[in-house]
Amino acid sequence: MKNNNPIGVFDSGVGGLSVLKEVLKVLPNENYIYFGDTLRVPYGDKSIEELTECTIRILDFFKTQNVKMVLVACNTCSANTINLVKDQYDFEILGLIKPTSDYVKTLNIKKIGLIATTATVNSQAYSLAIEPYGITVFQKSCPELVKLVENGETNTPHVKNILCEYLNPLKERGIEKLILGCTHYPFLIPAIKSLGFDNNFFVNPAICSAYATKNFLIEKNLLNMQKKGKCEFFVSSSQEDFIKNAKSFFGQINNVKLYK
Numbered sequence: 001m002k003n004n005n006p007i008g009v010f011d012s013g014v015g016g017l018s019v020l021k022e023v024l025k026v027l028p029n030e031n032y033i034y035f036g037d038t039l040r041v042p043y044g045d046k047s048i049e050e051l052t053e054c055t056i057r058i059l060d061f062f063k064t065q066n067v068k069m070v071l072v073a074c075n076t077c078s079a080n081t082i083n084l085v086k087d088q089y090d091f092e093i094l095g096l097i098k099p100t101s102d103y104v105k106t107l108n109i110k111k112i113g114l115i116a117t118t119a120t121v122n123s124q125a126y127s128l129a130i131e132p133y134g135i136t137v138f139q140k141s142c143p144e145l146v147k148l149v150e151n152g153e154t155n156t157p158h159v160k161n162i163l164c165e166y167l168n169p170l171k172e173r174g175i176e177k178l179i180l181g182c183t184h185y186p187f188l189i190p191a192i193k194s195l196g197f198d199n200n201f202f203v204n205p206a207i208c209s210a211y212a213t214k215n216f217l218i219e220k221n222l223l224n225m226q227k228k229g230k231c232e233f234f235v236s237s238s239q240e241d242f243i244k245n246a247k248s249f250f251g252q253i254n255n256v257k258l259y260k
């Protein structure tokens with residue numbers, strides 16, 4: 001494993017760019033290969049068997065790209081498939097659940113909310129990781145949000161109405177923090193904030209996993225020592241749609257390749 005080999009980052013679509021954005025802040029010198037499985041989005045209503053197939057297809061692709069590690073920028077796969085497949089690969093595969101739960105455990109709170117896809121909620125992965133530490137997790141699956149974000153709709157009255165519907169029951173439970181348990185959701189932060197929530201209220205797994213990635217690379221002596229890294233992007237359907245959508249969330253991306 002060479003230090004300048006890329007880090008693979010994947011999600012069902014543009015959502016994982018919220019993770020890449022945070023990782024780039026703490027590890028700007030690394031090389032990255034981002035894969036957005038835009039042909040198969042959304043992942044959140046798929047079965048574990050389907051999700052496992054998607055995960056293996058992407059990890060096999062990363063293997064051909066000689067990645068030094070993979071950051072799973074998808075809560076749905078982190079919660080459902082990574083533990084099933086990780087032994088088949090000789091590179092480290094980091095998910096989002098552990099770094100996020102490790103952070104939540106350090107908070108002095110009793111109740112936390114989780115918004116996530118149906119598959120993440122059904123897995124109970126966050127509850128199982130957090131509740132033994134005396135913090136109750138109130139979960140809400142939000143099946144409509146991913147499609148809206150994939151279509152570039154993040155801050156309209158329609159989005160705000162849907163968010164109110166999802167968030168009000170959690171608010172009534174007296175939650176003290178909210179885990180944005182799907183990587184598409186950080187792009188909704190301006191809309192959520194306009195409903196009266198402030199920045200301190202959010203737990204963003206993208207940030208927790210960025211630091212976990214850095215710690216892992218330091219521990220394994222795998223940091224890239226070059227001055228500036230590069231990002232390559234792959235999607236499994238329209239490159240144009242991805243570029244257009246990514247522009248407002250992430251910035252201009254010029255070269256996106258197709259891999260089905």
Ligand code: DGL
Pocket residue numbers: 011012013015016041042043044045073074075076077117120146181182183184
């Ligand atoms: N962004 C992904 C997640 O964090 C998947 C969303 C989806 O495709 O349903 O769960």
